[in-house]
Amino acid sequence: MSNKQHTLFxxxxxxxxxxxxxxxxxxxxxxxxxxxxxLAQNWELRNNFPIQGVECMSACNCSCVIAFVAQDKLTYLxxxxxxxxxxxxxxxxxSQYYAKPDGSLPWSERPEPLKKGIxxxxxxxNKWARLNISCCSSRTH
Numbered sequence: 001m002s003n004k005q006h007t008l009f010x011x012x013x014x015x016x017x018x019x020x021x022x023x024x025x026x027x028x029x030x031x032x033x034x035x036x037x038x039l040a041q042n043w044e045l046r047n048n049f050p051i052q053g054v055e056c057m058s059a060c061n062c063s064c065v066i067a068f069v070a071q072d073k074l075t076y077l078x079x080x081x082x083x084x085x086x087x088x089x090x091x092x093x094x095s096q097y098y099a100k101p102d103g104s105l106p107w108s109e110r111p112e113p114l115k116k117g118i119x120x121x122x123x124x125x126n127k128w129a130r131l132n133i134s135c136c137s138s139r140t141h
Contacts, residue, residue: 004070004072005071006049006068006094006098007051007052008036008049009066009069010032010033010036010054010064011066012029012054013027013055013063014029014057014063014064028063029053029063031084032086032090033053035084036051043095059119062117064079064082065078066079071126073102073103074102074103074123075103075122075124076097076120076122077118077120077121078090078114078119079117080116081113081117090111
């Protein structure tokens, strides 16, 4: 098991209805967050993988959007997730992410909605810290 801090971010602005520049009712992202929080009450990782709502993740054309994030692991951003039917598969995939030392989630191992919904796979910051970037530091701007 991992001792790294993990977080599941959920965009709460996704799939919002707007009228006169104001959000009307609850968004699809808020509904998804609520479903995830309810399911997580019985999830074995509930104390190790907090679920956090985020006001906007800037992937508005691909709502609903979530991200798996952990120190020294790949970060995954997923979108186009059905607000009313993907909570269980998200927690299943989060468990897979948690179990992998580098966070790798091969396409073939992901639950169906998360196979099609990948928006980004971002390398861990520690990987970039090891690169030699002296070629850029001597430039004058």
